[in-house]
Amino acid sequence: MAHSELILTNVTKRFGGLTAVDALSMTVAPGQIYGVIGPNGAGKTTVFNCITGIYKSEEGSVNWRGEEIRGLTPYQIVDRGIVRTFQTIRLFSQMSVAENVMSGRHIKSSQRWWHGICPTPGSRRDEKEHWTKVGELLEFFNLEEFAATPTASLPYGHQRRVEMARALAVDPTLLILDEPAAGLNDRETAELVETIFSIREKGITVLLIEHDMELVMKVTDYLTVINFGKKIAEGTPEEVQKNPLVIEAYLGSEDDDDE
Amino acid sequence: MKNLTVTVVSIFLVVMAILPHFLDARWQTVAVTFLIFSVVALSQDIVLGKAGMFNMGQAMFFGMGAYITAILNYHYDWPILATIPVAIIVPVLFGILLAAPIVHLRGDYLLVVTIGFNIVFVQVLINNLGGVTGGPNGIFGIDPMRLLGFELSSQLAIYYFAFIVLLLTLGIMFNLEKSKVGRALHYLREDPLAAESIGINTRLYKIFAFGLGAGLAGLAGTVFATQYSAVSPEAFEFIQSVLFFSIVLVGGSSIPGVILGVFVMFVVPEIFREFATWRFFVFGFAMIIMMILRPRGIWPATFGKIPKFLIKDTKHGA
Numbered sequence A: 001m002a003h004s005e006l007i008l009t010n011v012t013k014r015f016g017g018l019t020a021v022d023a024l025s026m027t028v029a030p031g032q033i034y035g036v037i038g039p040n041g042a043g044k045t046t047v048f049n050c051i052t053g054i055y056k057s058e059e060g061s062v063n064w065r066g067e068e069i070r071g072l073t074p075y076q077i078v079d080r081g082i083v084r085t086f087q088t089i090r091l092f093s094q095m096s097v098a099e100n101v102m103s104g105r106h107i108k109s110s111q112r113w114w115h116g117i118c119p120t121p122g123s124r125r126d127e128k129e130h131w132t133k134v135g136e137l138l139e140f141f142n143l144e145e146f147a148a149t150p151t152a153s154l155p156y157g158h159q160r161r162v163e164m165a166r167a168l169a170v171d172p173t174l175l176i177l178d179e180p181a182a183g184l185n186d187r188e189t190a191e192l193v194e195t196i197f198s199i200r201e202k203g204i205t206v207l208l209i210e211h212d213m214e215l216v217m218k219v220t221d222y223l224t225v226i227n228f229g230k231k232i233a234e235g236t237p238e239e240v241q242k243n244p245l246v247i248e249a250y251l252g253s254e255d256d257d258d259e
Numbered sequence B: 001m002k003n004l005t006v007t008v009v010s011i012f013l014v015v016m017a018i019l020p021h022f023l024d025a026r027w028q029t030v031a032v033t034f035l036i037f038s039v040v041a042l043s044q045d046i047v048l049g050k051a052g053m054f055n056m057g058q059a060m061f062f063g064m065g066a067y068i069t070a071i072l073n074y075h076y077d078w079p080i081l082a083t084i085p086v087a088i089i090v091p092v093l094f095g096i097l098l099a100a101p102i103v104h105l106r107g108d109y110l111l112v113v114t115i116g117f118n119i120v121f122v123q124v125l126i127n128n129l130g131g132v133t134g135g136p137n138g139i140f141g142i143d144p145m146r147l148l149g150f151e152l153s154s155q156l157a158i159y160y161f162a163f164i165v166l167l168l169t170l171g172i173m174f175n176l177e178k179s180k181v182g183r184a185l186h187y188l189r190e191d192p193l194a195a196e197s198i199g200i201n202t203r204l205y206k207i208f209a210f211g212l213g214a215g216l217a218g219l220a221g222t223v224f225a226t227q228y229s230a231v232s233p234e235a236f237e238f239i240q241s242v243l244f245f246s247i248v249l250v251g252g253s254s255i256p257g258v259i260l261g262v263f264v265m266f267v268v269p270e271i272f273r274e275f276a277t278w279r280f281f282v283f284g285f286a287m288i289i290m291m292i293l294r295p296r297g298i299w300p301a302t303f304g305k306i307p308k309f310l311i312k313d314t315k316h317g318a
Helices: A044-051 A074-079 A097-103 A121-140 A156-168 A186-201 A213-219 A237-242 A244-249 A251-257 B002-022 B025-050 B058-074 B080-099 B107-126 B155-177 B180-190 B192-197 B202-228 B238-251 B255-271 B278-293
Strands: A006-015 A018-028 A033-037 A059-064 A082-084 A174-178 A205-209 A222-227 A230-235 B145-147 B150-152
Touching (some): A018 A059, A033 A044, A033 A213, A044 A174, A074 A082, A074 B192, A097 A121, A156 A174, A156 A186, A186 A213, A222 A244, A230 A237, A230 A244, A237 A244, B002 B025, B002 B255, B025 B155, B025 B238, B058 B080, B058 B107, B080 B145, B155 B180, B155 B202, B155 B255, B180 B192
Parallel strands (some): A033 A222, A082 A174
Antiparallel strands (some): A222 A230, B145 B150
């Protein structure tokens, strides 16, 4: 196995007196589909927020390919190839699908600020090039016919796809998906599994939080289970499934979560 | 939708190009002010409409441009044309410097801070800082513009000067729409967290919006100073900023919307001048009803400005 991509060491995030993430360590290898699971309120999204720079963890280290990224701003982290989606979809809702996906090309574009005032042949070429890339992504996610549709008027499942297309437009090395199956029906979930596998085939490492255990067991190579901000288990899906602590904390209470 | 905008703006420009020849002196003055206010309103649209920042101090940058032209011309005998770069650059620098510490503020807080800036600016003018602003009376007797030995002092010449400035502004607005920078402003208005999480340095672009808006307003200020050959503090009071703010809201954040907004908020009251102060009574109500019925403005911004080759199936297209 090649060197590790993302190493979290003793990451701790507190909100006032509450410790949302407590000395969490985990290591994601290149090309992995890595899952983070845990009951509601276990601190999963907080971990993701610490990785993507939305929060800064009080303690610990977030190391990305040998570089400490704790304390960087979200856009600086995107610049290093880490991009995320949100549990509650956050699209630019009045804007069209194509414009939403185009936002992911922002950091790849060579345009400078003055090109917005006075375009040059070079900036027009750059613009064309990135729109072409957007076209390819729309095709990949089967969204071509909605290119000009405002995202707010799309069904939920489509919005999820737009959000993933937007994230992939960044050409990420690590794609972080926060509950990508939330709100999807069975058919859409099956499509999502296919999409996640094809994303991995592009050589992109995937880190995902998921509630849908079936999906997690199907797609992930490796799992970390957290509860009350602490890691309670890690391993392959098979190993984790057999772990009594996990069964007690998570699987045992699955019925309550599903309501 | 896009074609409609282009058509409407083209017709508007053709009409505006020949309009002054059909107007008497008073209406020519109104028309020049309409052009100048359109430029300021469009510059406000960059900050408020595109980037979504509640800036209530645009009249300050407008006034800064006007006063720079007036001071350099009156006290230092600079020709008007030579003052233009300064009247753009100084507001840009102030825009950047003032925006940098405040752009992270949430809408309503930003609003209060920018009102504060505007008030401080007007107070500086009234208190005759450095003895160059002329105090409460302002500065009278600014030279007309000279170009290639001609004195462009007629109302018509000033009209076309204002018209060229508006054309330039419209050109920038159109270019902005088709660029990374312009889209970044839309993204950060729609959802700053999502924009940041997709790689956009939202702070930088917010400051950019302020700087660009300030520069255009400053340029409009130069035109304003030449039109009246005078500047005085009351033209740049906070209440003027309220006017520009309302224009963008009432018109809607699109080029035709902003221009319609200027027409409704500035030209229409001029038309009904004979009704004296009653016009503002009706006008206030019209504005309230308007915002209830069309909360996004008369002509709201439309999106979907994407290249044609991406639109595969028109039945779902916007």
